[in-house]
Amino acid sequence: MANESFEREWYALQTYSGYENKVKRDLEQRALSMGMEDYIFRVLVPEETKVDESKIDKNTGKPKEYQEQIFPGYVLVEMVMTDQSWYIVRNTQNVTGFVGSQGAGSKPAPLLPEEMAGILRMMNLSIRVSDLEVNIGDTVRIIEGAFANMTGNVSEIDYEKHKLKVDIEMFGRETSAELDFDQVEEF
Structure with missing residues (x-):
């Protein structure tokens, strides 16, 4: 070969x-x-x-x-x-x-x-691909970007675009962040 x-x-x-x-x-x-x-x-x-x-x-x-x-x-x-x-x-x-x-x-x-x-x-697609295996409701740690080192719960997953939405609590309010798979890790 x-x-x-x-x-x-x-x-x-x-x-x-x-x-x-x-x-x-x-x-x-x-x-x-x-x-x-x-x-x-x-x-x-x-x-x-x-x-x-x-x-x-x-x-x-x-x-x-x-x-x-x-x-x-x-x-x-x-x-x-x-x-x-x-x-x-x-x-x-x-x-x-x-x-x-x-x-x-x-x-x-x-x-x-x-x-x-x-x-x-x-095309608004993720550059890198991660082997992330999470489900809606799972907790993840954000490892890159503005919300780095915060944790949140997965609320949406788009496998085709390799993106997910994570609900994070900030200042006593829930905020939703759209992230690439490679910006989070399983918690």
Whole structure:
């Protein structure tokens, strides 16, 4: 298994335009069915929320919001690059290749961490992933940010965005803080 990395890194996949969400679903399903959840982690179709001022939502009276792809024809995958994970990803239907691959069976170069950090921030997703295992009502200690060293109870969990809401008591009142998984630890 030459050229294998055991580090979790982000890679960009080229797809047929219009098939990005299908590739995401198919790749997530293949990772599950082939037992590769420890090698293929997050699959993203980079999108951002746009507002169309010319269309008004009849229910809210506000301009309609919609999702627009940031990089049409591309899907991002967070994975550990092994021969097997590389094979599964590149042979997923509608994937045309990896960005940064020189061809002839060579493994692709991962995206730079600062590139990925910007994309994830734009999508309002967590940059780092934690193996945090908590449930609503559990007590956690905040280890990073404005509320560092405080404890609170988990009130909401968003597994897709890797965020949670923690209720903290401050000055005799309960305050809710939205935090990334990696900003807290189990208490």
